[in-house]
Amino acid sequence: MNAAAEKASWDEAYNFAYLDEQTKRMIRRALLKAVAIPGYQVPFGGREMPLAYGWGTGGMQVTASVIGPSDTLKVIDQGADDTTNAVSIRRFFKRVAGIATTEATEEASVIQTRHRIPEKPLKEGQVLVYQVPQPEPLRKLEPRETETRKMHGYAEYGLMHVRLYEDISRFGHIATTYSYPVMVNGRYVMSPSPIPKFDNPKMENNQAIQLFGAGREKRIYAIPPYTSVKSLDFEDHPFEVQRWPQACALCGARDSYLDEVVLDDKGGRMFVCSDTHFCADRQEKGHRGPMAADPAAGAFARSSDTSARKEGER
Amino acid sequence: MSALMLSETVTPKRQPLMRATGVSKSYGETIGCLDVSFTLNPGEVIGIVGESGSGKSTLLNVLSAQLSPDIGTVEYDLRHKGMSDIFRLSEPDRRRLMRTDWGIVHQNPRDGLRMDVSAGGNVGERLMAIGARHYGEIRAEGLDWLAKVELNASRVDDKPRTFSGGMQQRLQIARNLVTRPRLIFMDEPTGGLDVSVQARLLDLLRGLVRELGIAAIVVTHDLAVVRLLADRLMVMRHGRVVEEGLTDQVLDDPHHPYTQLLVSSVLQV
Ligand SMILES: Nc1ncnc2c1ncn2[C@@H]1O[C@H](COP(=O)(O)OP(=O)(O)OP(=O)(O)O)[C@@H](O)[C@H]1O
Numbered sequence A: 001m002n003a004a005a006e007k008a009s010w011d012e013a014y015n016f017a018y019l020d021e022q023t024k025r026m027i028r029r030a031l032l033k034a035v036a037i038p039g040y041q042v043p044f045g046g047r048e049m050p051l052a053y054g055w056g057t058g059g060m061q062v063t064a065s066v067i068g069p070s071d072t073l074k075v076i077d078q079g080a081d082d083t084t085n086a087v088s089i090r091r092f093f094k095r096v097a098g099i100a101t102t103e104a105t106e107e108a109s110v111i112q113t114r115h116r117i118p119e120k121p122l123k124e125g126q127v128l129v130y131q132v133p134q135p136e137p138l139r140k141l142e143p144r145e146t147e148t149r150k151m152h153g154y155a156e157y158g159l160m161h162v163r164l165y166e167d168i169s170r171f172g173h174i175a176t177t178y179s180y181p182v183m184v185n186g187r188y189v190m191s192p193s194p195i196p197k198f199d200n201p202k203m204e205n206n207q208a209i210q211l212f213g214a215g216r217e218k219r220i221y222a223i224p225p226y227t228s229v230k231s232l233d234f235e236d237h238p239f240e241v242q243r244w245p246q247a248c249a250l251c252g253a254r255d256s257y258l259d260e261v262v263l264d265d266k267g268g269r270m271f272v273c274s275d276t277h278f279c280a281d282r283q284e285k286g287h288r289g290p291m292a293a294d295p296a297a298g299a300f301a302r303s304s305d306t307s308a309r310k311e312g313e314r
Numbered sequence B: 001m002s003a004l005m006l007s008e009t010v011t012p013k014r015q016p017l018m019r020a021t022g023v024s025k026s027y028g029e030t031i032g033c034l035d036v037s038f039t040l041n042p043g044e045v046i047g048i049v050g051e052s053g054s055g056k057s058t059l060l061n062v063l064s065a066q067l068s069p070d071i072g073t074v075e076y077d078l079r080h081k082g083m084s085d086i087f088r089l090s091e092p093d094r095r096r097l098m099r100t101d102w103g104i105v106h107q108n109p110r111d112g113l114r115m116d117v118s119a120g121g122n123v124g125e126r127l128m129a130i131g132a133r134h135y136g137e138i139r140a141e142g143l144d145w146l147a148k149v150e151l152n153a154s155r156v157d158d159k160p161r162t163f164s165g166g167m168q169q170r171l172q173i174a175r176n177l178v179t180r181p182r183l184i185f186m187d188e189p190t191g192g193l194d195v196s197v198q199a200r201l202l203d204l205l206r207g208l209v210r211e212l213g214i215a216a217i218v219v220t221h222d223l224a225v226v227r228l229l230a231d232r233l234m235v236m237r238h239g240r241v242v243e244e245g246l247t248d249q250v251l252d253d254p255h256h257p258y259t260q261l262l263v264s265s266v267l268q269v
């Protein structure tokens, strides 16, 4: 940080990374505690950020507290680097911290995300910051905070399985597809934020540090590198990730999370990687999906409008 | 894991299951209950009667660890430790005791059921809390218990809010008994129900309690309830136990003037 202090490359109307140093120290203390107790929700006295809730103020406060001038930031929203949300968060940090940004997963030292974990495995030294709307996995069934705190404190997690039981009794299988609860380090049940359950296995033994920030609820939690992260399930209904019968229409990947995209108003549709950088990277390396040569699909791939379509689908 | 594992322990000799000694609880100036002592034997059903405000619920809440006494002790025969003061247990141990070896049937089903969870989920919760992880077995056990409390199997996936008051009470009972507790606390279990529904619920309760050999402490202001359910009776007034004994003896030959008044139905609503 001292090197950068010589010549500020950010908008000096702000302190580096927007937050004042005292707030950052407070958040870092919470982060250290969170890393020391994997999966445990640490309360913190959060600050208001210049964005509305739902734009990931918790994630932004964490990013602002861990980022340094030599970091390279990637921001993804639903796997895409080019949604309005991702673009404005990236632009915000460029302005208030003067840091480099990237869309390449392997080039980023800090990745702030909403709703996805990149397909490319993360490495040691990388930090993945999740935006968390609701940190409490037990909240839906137990509205009392005093009670959920005790449940975590005493590892009373029967209720979590009641939630999964209800799923099976209603749908015949565990229908929860995102925010799928996990047991971290054999001790704390944690909500992984609304990532698809497809991404759950990536959390386990990940080399990167995973930090979770919930702005409205003012909670921080973490998964340190190489930590056990198990998705809850039943013996006769084991945890399973989503699978697709087809490969990515553009890059042919068979092991990535796919989004359905409508191509025209005549029912034309295709499945493509939700991780836009992963998909583009594969295409650049010569991988081709069944519709790579299709003009409509090509137009989609070139348009920067993918985000708008995805936003519309939700 | 099967709930059966919990019920295998047999008490070697006849020693009390619970013992209360000099239990008092006030709310500021207001007396809740005062200097109450008694012992409860395994499989025994004790009724607590008395007019409104006499301290029945306060006493029950202290005995069931939902409320700490100001003075006095409540001891319980823990499976691996023997008689232990329940208020000196760590909180997680006490909570575990409450959801495995005890059952609590609340007067208001809203306090004892999860209204947003299906009937099967309500019954299965305690099993999952003690580690059951096989959906099929949990569901089968749930269905079994619905049958035992005479609820139709077809309602297993319905939310309790769609149940009648009597059905909700029966579901509460199933939800509590699924872990085969040795002691069940009930506060006005038939309160607010139609007379005919009350009678059926009482029959059911009596059958289950006898069949499973569960001890129970039942609070009621309805002497017909204790007549049917309770082996022994405690009569409370102004927070104190003014008379106690075998139910039939107390009801047929009351000694304390207040009990006489109670039995003569002057005080019965
Ligand atoms: N939470 C409380 N705060 C203050 N006073 C209370 C509280 N709960 C009970 N009391 C008082 O303690 C006394 C005993 O009340 P309790 O509820 O134990 O009586 P009860 O025998 O269960 O009455 P009922 O038949 O009406 O349920 C009453 O005077 C009551 O007003």
Ligand SMILES: [Mg+2]
Binding pocket: B056, B057, B058, B187
């Ligand atoms: Mg009462």
Ligand SMILES: [Zn+2]
Binding pocket: A248, A249, A250, A251, A252, A253, A256, A272, A273, A278, A279, A280, A282
């Ligand atoms: Zn692709």
